[in-house]
Amino acid sequence: MKVNKRGxxxxxxxxxVSTLSLAGCSTGTSGNDSADSGDAxxxxxxxxxxxxxxxxxxxxxxxxxDKTGVTVQLVGKSVDDMKDDFIQQVPTGKGPDVxxxxxxxxxxxxxxxxxxxxxxxxxxxxxxxxxxxxxxxDGTVYMLPYAVENIAVLRNADLVPTAPTxxxxxxxxxxxxxxxxxxxxxxHLYPFQTAFGAPVFGTDDSGSYDSTDLQLxxxxxxxxxxxxxxxxxxxxxxxxxxxxxxxxxxLDGKAAFWLTGPWNVGAATDAGINVxxxxxxxxxxxxxxxxxxxxxxxxxxxxxxxxxxxDFLVNYLGxxxxxxxxxxxxxxxxxxxxxxxxxxxxxxxxxxxxxxxxAVPMPAIPAMGAVWQYWGxxxxxxxxxxxxxxxxxxxxxxxxxxxx
Amino acid sequence: MTETVEPTAPQTTRQRxxxxxxxxxxxxxxxxxxxxxxxxxxxxxAVYAVFVLFTHAEWLILAVVVAVTVLVNYIYFxxxxxxxxxxxxxxxxxxxxxxxxxxxxGYIGFTNYGTGHNGSKEQAVSSLLASAQERVEDSxxxxxxxxxxxxxxxxxxxxxxxxxxxxxTADQPLQQVQAEFDGGKAVAVDGWTTLPLAxxxxxxxxxxxxxxxxxxxxxxxxxxxxxxxxxYLYVSTLEYDADADAITDTQTGTxxxxxxxxxxxxxxxxxxxxxxxxxxxxxxxxxxxxxSSIRGPLISVTIWTFVFAIISVASxxxxxxxxxxxxxxxxxxxxxxxxxxxxxxxxxxxxLSALVWAGMMNESFGFINQVIFGGADIPWLTDPTLAxxxxxxxxxxxxFPYMFLVCMGALQGxxxxxxxxxxMDGANPWQIFRRIKLPLLLVTVAPLLISxxxxxxxxxxxxxxxTGGGPRFSDVSIPVGHTDILISMVYKVAFTGQTRxxxxxxxxxxxxxxxxxxxSIVSFRKTKALEELN
Numbered sequence: 001m002k003v004n005k006r007g008x009x010x011x012x013x014x015x016x017v018s019t020l021s022l023a024g025c026s027t028g029t030s031g032n033d034s035a036d037s038g039d040a041x042x043x044x045x046x047x048x049x050x051x052x053x054x055x056x057x058x059x060x061x062x063x064x065x066d067k068t069g070v071t072v073q074l075v076g077k078s079v080d081d082m083k084d085d086f087i088q089q090v091p092t093g094k095g096p097d098v099x100x101x102x103x104x105x106x107x108x109x110x111x112x113x114x115x116x117x118x119x120x121x122x123x124x125x126x127x128x129x130x131x132x133x134x135x136x137x138d139g140t141v142y143m144l145p146y147a148v149e150n151i152a153v154l155r156n157a158d159l160v161p162t163a164p165t166x167x168x169x170x171x172x173x174x175x176x177x178x179x180x181x182x183x184x185x186x187x188h189l190y191p192f193q194t195a196f197g198a199p200v201f202g203t204d205d206s207g208s209y210d211s212t213d214l215q216l217x218x219x220x221x222x223x224x225x226x227x228x229x230x231x232x233x234x235x236x237x238x239x240x241x242x243x244x245x246x247x248x249x250x251l252d253g254k255a256a257f258w259l260t261g262p263w264n265v266g267a268a269t270d271a272g273i274n275v276x277x278x279x280x281x282x283x284x285x286x287x288x289x290x291x292x293x294x295x296x297x298x299x300x301x302x303x304x305x306x307x308x309x310x311d312f313l314v315n316y317l318g319x320x321x322x323x324x325x326x327x328x329x330x331x332x333x334x335x336x337x338x339x340x341x342x343x344x345x346x347x348x349x350x351x352x353x354x355x356x357x358x359a360v361p362m363p364a365i366p367a368m369g370a371v372w373q374y375w376g377x378x379x380x381x382x383x384x385x386x387x388x389x390x391x392x393x394x395x396x397x398x399x400x401x402x403x404x
Numbered sequence: 405m406t407e408t409v410e411p412t413a414p415q416t417t418r419q420r421x422x423x424x425x426x427x428x429x430x431x432x433x434x435x436x437x438x439x440x441x442x443x444x445x446x447x448x449x450a451v452y453a454v455f456v457l458f459t460h461a462e463w464l465i466l467a468v469v470v471a472v473t474v475l476v477n478y479i480y481f482x483x484x485x486x487x488x489x490x491x492x493x494x495x496x497x498x499x500x501x502x503x504x505x506x507x508x509x510g511y512i513g514f515t516n517y518g519t520g521h522n523g524s525k526e527q528a529v530s531s532l533l534a535s536a537q538e539r540v541e542d543s544x545x546x547x548x549x550x551x552x553x554x555x556x557x558x559x560x561x562x563x564x565x566x567x568x569x570x571x572x573t574a575d576q577p578l579q580q581v582q583a584e585f586d587g588g589k590a591v592a593v594d595g596w597t598t599l600p601l602a603x604x605x606x607x608x609x610x611x612x613x614x615x616x617x618x619x620x621x622x623x624x625x626x627x628x629x630x631x632x633x634x635x636y637l638y639v640s641t642l643e644y645d646a647d648a649d650a651i652t653d654t655q656t657g658t659x660x661x662x663x664x665x666x667x668x669x670x671x672x673x674x675x676x677x678x679x680x681x682x683x684x685x686x687x688x689x690x691x692x693x694x695x696s697s698i699r700g701p702l703i704s705v706t707i708w709t710f711v712f713a714i715i716s717v718a719s720x721x722x723x724x725x726x727x728x729x730x731x732x733x734x735x736x737x738x739x740x741x742x743x744x745x746x747x748x749x750x751x752x753x754x755x756l757s758a759l760v761w762a763g764m765m766n767e768s769f770g771f772i773n774q775v776i777f778g779g780a781d782i783p784w785l786t787d788p789t790l791a792x793x794x795x796x797x798x799x800x801x802x803x804f805p806y807m808f809l810v811c812m813g814a815l816q817g818x819x820x821x822x823x824x825x826x827x828m829d830g831a832n833p834w835q836i837f838r839r840i841k842l843p844l845l846l847v848t849v850a851p852l853l854i855s856x857x858x859x860x861x862x863x864x865x866x867x868x869x870x871t872g873g874g875p876r877f878s879d880v881s882i883p884v885g886h887t888d889i890l891i892s893m894v895y896k897v898a899f900t901g902q903t904r905x906x907x908x909x910x911x912x913x914x915x916x917x918x919x920x921x922x923x924s925i926v927s928f929r930k931t932k933a934l935e936e937l938n
Contacts, residue, residue: 043605084904091523111519111520113528114523117534118630119539240769241769245766245769307611369903384786
């Protein structure tokens with residue numbers, strides 16, 4: 001019997017743990033509710049930020065709080081889960097008031113109804129055209145842009161002192177590397193594709209991408225496919241080179257040219273390489289336009305503090321001062337024209353800005369998902385010796401079928 | 405004490421009651437106090453939970469917490485229910501962590517939850533209407549002050565052209581009023597309270613619904629102030645009719661009605677997105693097996709999944725067993741040192757190892773081709789057959805230490821005298837292994853082999869990190885490759901690109917669960933036969 005009593009006590013202890021966990025589950029989820037969206041009557045903005053940019057926004061958040069009395073709570077999140085978490089949490093009434101993200105999320109966020117339109121008002125004209133175009137989806141602005149990113153050629157000026165004039169000129173002057181990988185990397189090859197006059201989608205009257213106007217299958221697309229095959233044979237493009245290998249080759253001085261984005265410049269300068277930023281040399285003579293990725297802030301469709309959120313974004317994050325502060329933290333070209341011009345006193349930033357003038361926003365329309373799915377693999381296959389004509393035709397057919 | 409509990413003769417009611425009291429009195433007071441204390445903590449936590457849940461109006465969870473707390477109190481204060489006292493905590497854990505998850509996945513499998521069908525219908529309607537607001541072209545920015553009168557909110561607007569003050573509410577179009585100005589902006593008007601910005605920030609919902617008609621003509625649009633300071637003129641392109649439950653596009657006249665598919669749909673089939681979540685019955689399951697783009701690769705992927713799981717289990721088991729036999733031999737020196745080296749692969753996180761292997765197997769830059777094969781171009785991960793072989797090799801490397809440990813433990817559990825008896829009977833080492841050790845070993849190891857099969861059947865990490873499922877099938881229109889197993893194929897079908905399809909993924913998960921469960925049950929039955937050998 002003694003054993004029984006002790007057993008009961010032990011069981012009681014376990015019961016506590018389980019009740020705690022049960023209650024913990026329930027209070028945990030509902031506790032978040034109040035923390036995340038704020039009760040009516042208090043003005044508190046919960047902002048999800050890329051964990052690496054929390055520090056950059058801290059001062060801005062604090063001074064906004066001083067000015068308006070609205071508390072801004074910055075929550076550092078991993079970029080990888082931010083979008084999916086946001087889409088899942090907003091419909092349940094949880095999630096943040098504002099989320100930091102990239103413009104190519106827009107199609108998905110809008111299709112899920114989790115973002116609220118944002119009125120930039122007359123300040124819309126103060127942004128770089130590419131940033132404004134990227135922030136607009138279906139004719140409505142949803143994002144406050146703060147940075148514009150695009151790729152360019154990093155040149156090791158110690159190996160090659162002058163900028164090449166064309167793609168062939170570049171190849172003759174030194175080794176060129178670009179991130180590919182087994183499944184290809186169309187983002188990095190896009191400038192060459194546009195040089196052949198084959199964008200992915202055409203644009204409608206308002207300048208938005210038109211998913212019914214697939215331009216991949218144009219004559220230029222097939223010319224580009226032939227060029228890819230030739231580069232694959234020549235060994236200029238190699239699907240065994242992934243991001244890490246490309247980086248290593250450039251840092252070791254084995255490659256003189258590296259087609260990559262501003263996110264890799266730090267590694268190159270840290271390695272003591274005399275980096276110059278060149279436009280992407282065109283294989284055809286036409287302009288080679290890379291994709292521009294625009295970063296910004298979205299307001300949640302279920303936010304209880306939309307007024308404060310709108311004010312924080314448009315009237316505060318949209319100021320030159322804050323945009324420059326964010327620039328200092330990330331070293332990426334600001335989206336506000338005035339801030340961009342100030343930031344361009346740095347020669348690297350100026351280099352990317354010059355290339356970015358030719359950049360086009362990456363399409364955010366959901367149809368783009370279908371394109372990414374087949375695009376890289378088709379390119380990788382062509383580089384590795386598949387017949388360019390039939391492979392490219394299959395790519396066009398697959399994408400067209402998937403969009404329908 | 406035992407005498408009172410196990411009486412030799414049947415007792416009367418009085419005797420039994422007396423025995424109970426005597427028993428209760430014999431329990432040390434400390435235990436009773438401890439029991440009461442523990443239950444008090446449980447109840448305190450429950451009361452707190454009820455309070456929090458009440459403020460958030462989570463009625464269902466509240467009811468569950470109350471019911472569970474009452475039940476727990478009843479069970480532990482009751483003198484009987486001894487089995488329940490042991491089982492209750494376990495059952496609570498089972499329900500919270502297993503049954504709920506399972507049922508929820510099952511439920512999702514019957515809904516259209518995914519991109520475009522993410523929330524409730526109200527959210528879809530308000531989101532559609534919000535994004536249908538278009539700013540009137542070339543309309544100016546109006547400086548705005550939010551004012552209030554008897555709970556009605558209004559906008560005090562300064563006309564940027566004439567400098568006049570205008571006032572309007574949701575029901576009352578803008579009218580000119582006499583107002584006080586501050587720096588060219590109207591800030592106060594008689595009879596209305598000017599709200600400070602800090603207050604305006606708390607009125608999100610009120611302001612969102614505050615759309616002031618510019619004039620009696622709706623085509624002039626209405627004024628909204630998204631940030632409470634600047635107003636803009638908007639016209640709406642969509643109108644929601646709650647009675648007809650339909651949305652009308654005011655520009656084209658198209659009517660989008662709710663036809664039960666979870667989105668407003670026009671007669672020609674075009675849908676307005678976002679839609680909302682609805683249950684769709686067995687649609688997802690039907691799609692999982694009949695959708696032509698999925699069905700094609702499904703067969704070859706299923707076959708490869710079985711091949712992969714079976715070979716993985718067999719190869720790791722036999723290598724582990726061989727090494728265990730070798731290192732179990734007492735004549736070997738430095739046995740412990742070797743054993744530690746042997747289990748090293750088990751100590752690294754599997755996905756990290758897979759990534760490192762992927763790097764080493766790179767065709768032109770990888771360690772294996774460059775160093776071991778002297779610069780050969782062996783397409784380890786890009787040739788369909790070699791990629792499968794590579795996966796099996798890497799999984800062998802990752803998996804044998806586990807089997808090695810298990811087999812070593814099982815071997816050490818076999819008594820040495822069995823071995824000696826066999827030697828006395830003249831059996832050779834192979835016979836001892838084949839006829840005695842292996843059957844004894846299998847009794848212990850067989851259930852682990854089954855769970856290892858189930859694990860490898862869903863070994864997503866390895867596939868995703870090593871080959872990503874590639875190389876792709878060249879003739880199908882979904883991004884599935886030669887080395888994809890069922891779970892990685894599900895991931896690709898449901899989650900790649902910009903569309904998520906949680907419903908379809910859940911349906912697939914249920915199907916995979918059924919396959920693994922069936923195989924496990926059958927195998928466990930067979931394992932019982934093994935045990936009877938002894």
